[in-house]
Amino acid sequence: MIGLIVARSKNNVIGKDGKIPWKIKGEQKQFKDLTLNNTVIMGRRTYEEIGHPLPNRKNIVISRTMNYQDNNLITVDSLEKALQLVEGNAYIIGGYNLFKEIIPIVDIMYITEIKKVVEDGDVFFPEFNEEDFTIQETEENEYYKRLVYTRLAPKK
Ligand SMILES: NC(=O)c1ccc[n+]([C@@H]2O[C@H](COP(=O)([O-])OP(=O)(O)OC[C@H]3O[C@@H](n4cnc5c(N)ncnc54)[C@H](OP(=O)(O)O)[C@@H]3O)[C@@H](O)[C@H]2O)c1
Numbered sequence: 524m525i526g527l528i529v530a531r532s533k534n535n536v537i538g539k540d541g542k543i544p545w546k547i548k549g550e551q552k553q554f555k556d557l558t559l560n561n562t563v564i565m566g567r568r569t570y571e572e573i574g575h576p577l578p579n580r581k582n583i584v585i586s587r588t589m590n591y592q593d594n595n596l597i598t599v600d601s602l603e604k605a606l607q608l609v610e611g612n613a614y615i616i617g618g619y620n621l622f623k624e625i626i627p628i629v630d631i632m633y634i635t636e637i638k639k640v641v642e643d644g645d646v647f648f649p650e651f652n653e654e655d656f657t658i659q660e661t662e663e664n665e666y667y668k669r670l671v672y673t674r675l676a677p678k679k
Pocket of ligand 1 (some may be wrong): 539541
């Protein structure tokens with residue numbers, strides 16, 4: 524199973540100045556629940572922002588310039604190689620390029636829509652065809668809405 528987890532603003536921003544431009548208490552609980560004991564795959568900049576491997580998960584960083592290695596941490600130079608090393612479910616956790624590469628083959632996308640417009644964002648979630656997915660709303664509060672996009676079986 525290949526999944527993707529992202530939080531995006533109303534205007535589709537996911538990053539600004541190398542960081543996620545909001546802090547909402549409890550918002551990352553779903554991320555932890557989904558990824559624990561599975562594999563997270565991320566771009567080099569996303570890894571550097573987090574600053575360390577996420578515990579109790581296999582961490583795969585994709586980079587052509589750096590080679591981070593540690594307990595539960597490996598670096599490879601393509602998404603294809605990363606997908607061959609997955610243990611459990613694979614969750615792509617950013618950024619832009621990896622989301623764009625995985626959307627055509629992703630099984631499920633956990634998209635949290637942050638109820639905020641972010642000015643001057645510099646990384647966005649890629650455009651995709653919503654008609655390829657069924658959409659289920661799983662949670663809503665004053666700060667965000669959670670949507671689960673499950674890929675429809677390919678039409679015969
Ligand atoms: N809101 C959210 O849910 C969310 C999630 C994740 C990240 N973010 C934000 O997004 C921003 C970072 O995302 P980003 O798109 O700028 O960077 P990124 O995807 O995290 O990292 C980009 C780097 O990853 C490597 N890379 C990506 N695709 C590759 C491929 N196919 N083959 C080989 N290497 C590849 C390259 O590293 P090298 O240059 O080393 O070759 C590339 O420069 C930050 O602001 C972060 O906070 C937000």
